Amino acid sequence: MTNPNVAESPILFKKGRFKKETLLKLYESLLMPRRIEEKMLILLRQGKISKWFSGWGQEAISIGAVEALSKDEFILPMHRNLGIFTGRGIPLERLFAQFQGKKSGFTKGRDRSFHFGSTEHHIVGMISHLGPQMAIADGIALAHKLSKEKKVCLVFTGDGASSEGDFHEGLNVAAVWKLPVIFVVEHNGYGLSTPSEEQFAFKQFIDKGPGYGMESVKIDGNNILEVYQTIQNLASDIRKNPRPVLVEAVTFRMRGHEEASGTKYVPKELMSTWAMKDPVENYERFLEENGILTLEEKSRINDKIKIAINEGLEKAFAEENIIPNSEEEFNDLFAPFTQRVIPAAESLKSEKRFVDAISDALKQSMEKYPNLVLMGQDIGDYGGVFKITDGFVVQFGRDRVRNTPLCESAIIGTALGLSIQGYKAMVEMQFADFVSVGFNQIVNNLAKIHYRWGQNADVVVRMPTGAGVAAGPFHSQSNEAWFFHTPGLKIVYPSNPYDAKGLLNAALEDPNPYLYFEHKALYRSLSETIPDDYYTIEIGKAQLVRNGNTVSIITYGMGVHWANTIVDEMECDADIVDLRTLLPWDKEAVQQSVKKTGKVIFLQEDCLTGGIGAEICAWISENCFEYLDAPVMREGSLDTPVPFAPSLEKNFLPVERFKKKLQDLIVY
The missing domain is CATH 3.40.50.970 (Thiamin diphosphate (ThDP)-binding fold, Pyr/PP domains)
Structure with a gap:
């Protein structure tokens, strides 16, 4: 040889x-x-x-x-x-x-x-x-x-x-x-x-x-x-x-x-x-x-x-x-940061679509942080496939609004390198599905680097996610559970324009790694009058979006809208808890709701097996057992890839199965 x-x-x-x-x-x-x-x-x-x-x-x-x-x-x-x-x-x-x-x-x-x-x-x-x-x-x-x-x-x-x-x-x-x-x-x-x-x-x-x-x-x-x-x-x-x-x-x-x-x-x-x-x-x-x-x-x-x-x-x-000191182990997962919530100014408000609220947050954070760099495929002159960064190049320049080659792993790694030099970075996945190509950088570099040797990762990865738009198995996945299992990450998932803006601003403030999920089907279908000025929302704090006494529905993202519609149809007296933040998730809010109603069901768009609902339902069973009057239930999408044809996709999604299961729970 x-x-x-x-x-x-x-x-x-x-x-x-x-x-x-x-x-x-x-x-x-x-x-x-x-x-x-x-x-x-x-x-x-x-x-x-x-x-x-x-x-x-x-x-x-x-x-x-x-x-x-x-x-x-x-x-x-x-x-x-x-x-x-x-x-x-x-x-x-x-x-x-x-x-x-x-x-x-x-x-x-x-x-x-x-x-x-x-x-x-x-x-x-x-x-x-x-x-x-x-x-x-x-x-x-x-x-x-x-x-x-x-x-x-x-x-x-x-x-x-x-x-x-x-x-x-x-x-x-x-x-x-x-x-x-x-x-x-x-x-x-x-x-x-x-x-x-x-x-x-x-x-x-x-x-x-x-x-x-x-x-x-x-x-x-x-x-x-x-x-x-x-x-x-x-x-x-x-x-x-x-x-x-x-x-x-x-x-x-x-x-x-x-x-x-x-x-x-x-x-x-x-x-x-x-x-x-x-x-x-x-x-x-x-x-x-x-x-x-x-x-x-x-x-x-x-x-x-x-x-x-x-x-x-x-x-x-x-x-x-x-x-070993378990408290120290947990404390070293993240760079020290104490969030100071910036309340919304009540004077100036306007109606904004979900997509506009995200764009608004990015723009105001770019103005607030001169060291913030945006990176992603087609986000420059084209404004991104969902037009969230439309006009940003003119306002902030090509150095800070960077079109990238088609390489998710390298761009996430580049964002981490910027962080090492004191910059902030936002990386846009064109679709959340494509993050699989950058998976290693997220779960092994961003998530572990502070725990390993004290270097923070000041990176937010934006993830256009979800089904309901007949886009098939590679543009419709709900993949938040892939990362929910990984210590060292923070995950937010807003369900409305107000939260979308406040949570994104909060994520960009924090010098730790975030995954920010935004449902594509809500981009232009959902509008709300929200503050024009900069504000933030507390990370890790759920929102009680509906107050009831009969049953607790724990959900997030599109699930909030499905739950509201079904509760209206059924005219049932339900608590609806919007988690908003998935890591860390609000245990106190969940427990308070379960104590009040005694019955709980978790609703997620993600496939049922191994989803976030499984973990939270297990926690409820272990920590709230004495308050329960019925088995803890959950519903999610079918354990299949997301199909393309609208009729198949409708069958894949959990809406009808959730409605039936909610009825069964109420009469249990």
């Missing part, structure tokens, strides 16, 4: 005009991750750490990059980039505490190894899904561009991870928007055990750059001086002329994907060839042969590194194991 990455040996270093201090600094910086690796492999065998992802043989890429950039420029590393963390001067005791799951680690024991970031050190860590960090880098770079900062962002990916769709989306967005990002592909020949020829059909990554409309550069990833000089030159140029560049760093991984994997799948001759190109040994030899590194200096640097590692480990090992 051959490998396209095999390069000549030994490494040919070009001393050029490098100062001696620079050459020695690079040596010390290069040596630190290697010495830490040696120590970690011992600790792994001793059972003192649980897992280790080795970057042995690839250290020159991380060190060359981190030393080439300014300290205040963000880097997004991956598993094999230990040198980024040490190169940014992260205290070793905190780094080792992170590896051991101690409280002083960056994730407080909630995540492992390199799955963390530190805004203080301008590092954004990865998640296990490998690709999503590409779009986050786009967002950080977009923030630089919007703020007119002459900075660059650098993000790493592996050759295996380049098979992910996020790789394509991240590069494409950066190219289209001319974002100052350096994409570094560490081409080490394998994705775990899968060789490059089984990952892709091309031979080198620099062939991909032109396809995206960006420059590509290929470098010897084991040559610390070539990496350093190339990244330094590119960064300097990109700061003046913002654009993305794809850098292919050819290297090899000398140990397993992680230590348990081993390297038996790698031909021995390939390992031998690349062992000759060890980046640390070759650079050390070069410095010695050129009289730059003396035995005395070499000994001093090694002793300094050894002492630092041992002291860091001693402090990390001395730290007590974490004592």
